[in-house]
Amino acid sequence: MTIADLLGKLKAVLDAVVPFIIGLTVVVILWGIFNYVAKGGDEEKRTEGKRFIVYGIVGLFLMTSVWGLVNILVKSFEIDNAIDVKRIPRVPIICPAPGTPNPPPGC
Numbered sequence: 869m870t871i872a873d874l875l876g877k878l879k880a881v882l883d884a885v886v887p888f889i890i891g892l893t894v895v896v897i898l899w900g901i902f903n904y905v906a907k908g909g910d911e912e913k914r915t916e917g918k919r920f921i922v923y924g925i926v927g928l929f930l931m932t933s934v935w936g937l938v939n940i941l942v943k944s945f946e947i948d949n950a951i952d953v954k955r956i957p958r959v960p961i962i963c964p965a966p967g968t969p970n971p972p973p974g975c
Contacts (some may be wrong), residue, residue: 872945879942886935890928897924 900920943953963975 875938875945879938882935882938886931889931893924893928893931896920897925900924906967 876926897920899973900917900923902917903920904914907917961972964971
């Protein structure tokens with residue numbers, strides 16, 4: 869297994885997991901804001917709300933940073949999942965007799 873293979877697999881996993889984790893961190897931030905605003909009279913609940921907000925922001929920052937770093941590494945090693953058009957075999961188009969209705973494109 870090469871570094872390129874490892875980075876490709878890591879990118880595939882992160883591309884699947886990161887949107888879920890970003891959504892989760894947004895929910896944590898919103899929960900912290902709700903606790904901070906709704907229970908503003910209770911100092912302990914306000915502190916807990918601040919903590920949720922900070923944890924959510926830190927989690928969001930870390931996940932987007934790791935995601936960005938892996939994407940930078942993948943681009944640096946020129947690992948992409950694009951199809952190499954040069955390797956696709958060309959199939960000749962068989963054109964019907966002239967005057968046939970609806971000939972295939974390229975005839």
